[in-house]
Amino acid sequence: MSERSTSRASSESPKNELAHPRVEALTLRVPDYGQFCPVSRGAEIFAERWTPLILRELLNGSHRFSELQIGLPRISRNLLTQRLTSLLSAGVIERRPAESGHGFSYHLTSAGQELRPVVEALGAWGYRWGGADLPTRELDPVLLMWFIRRRVQVEALPRAQTVVRFDIRRPRRSFWLRMEPPAIDLCFTDEGFEVELAVDADLAALTAVWLGRVRLADAIAAGSIRFDGDENARPRFGRWFGLSPFANGGAERVLTRAGAR
CATH class of the missing domain: 1.10.10.10 (Winged helix-like DNA-binding domain superfamily/Winged helix DNA-binding domain)
Structure with missing residues (x-):
């Protein structure tokens, strides 16, 4: 975390x-x-x-x-x-x-x-037992982008500046991630930088992918997430786009460290 x-x-x-x-x-x-x-x-x-x-x-x-x-x-x-x-x-x-x-x-x-292990254990427990459904009232594009920014895998980025625009469908809103390691900036307005990759996404689908509840490949196949831009930037997306720390067995690892499993 x-x-x-x-x-x-x-x-x-x-x-x-x-x-x-x-x-x-x-x-x-x-x-x-x-x-x-x-x-x-x-x-x-x-x-x-x-x-x-x-x-x-x-x-x-x-x-x-x-x-x-x-x-x-x-x-x-x-x-x-x-x-x-x-x-x-x-x-x-x-x-x-x-x-x-x-x-x-x-x-x-x-x-x-x-309190770090307490917070981490609470999150892991919530991931495991709190339910996997995503009610509309809990979906928040700003919060999701804040979390996405936080989990960017800096080591997987090219050294040069990379700008990725996220276009959320409903509610319609755009965000820009300006990434130039080690700095990762989340911008809420277009600052005029050249966009290498545009990500058009359904909010619920992108949230589910970030949580590790849905595979990125499955969301792309369903049309819930689409890419537009540099062909070389598309495969890199899956490398630097970090999931929730509780995804892919993260919750189980936290609970194991806590002695709960």
Whole structure:
């Protein structure tokens, strides 16, 4: 679950980021179970709604408030601020001035890093037991492209810049991956770069392929995914297009490491 790239979608941070983490953290009270059990104490910090997904994003290299919002499109700014405050108070994350000199960035402490196997095991369990169906309400082209960008296999890319446009059919929307190792940029508007390969895809099909539920070759054969562009770029797509870390036995490997299998 490692982040390997940078994104231009993260240059700005909202105005309502935590004004002063120490002051606000001290004023926020987190509900508790009223038990001394370590499981209950851990759950009070980890199991609050949205917190596991915030940790997922932080573990994958999202550090700016705006980056967290891309990976968590359905959380309000106020609630995201509250959850970050809770994690600051618990010592799971820390806040630092951003390298750009504008705003702040959020980073896991050693305590937060220790939650990596917990988050990975939760994802593996969900992949195995949470169902393979893809209801329409869960499909999100921005989130899918954010995940696709995150899993690009940089070592399989040519050294020169490669630009791939993804045209999602419904809802109709286009995205551009500008890849020049080690940088991988996800662009939401056309910046005028020459496109080497265009990928025309049904949203549900592309999501299922990324999750490893459907083979890329089968989606192409069904017409759910089509390519247009450089003939040499088409076979390379399957090499650099990384699937979910839980696909192709990934979930089983995580559960085995956790001693669950």
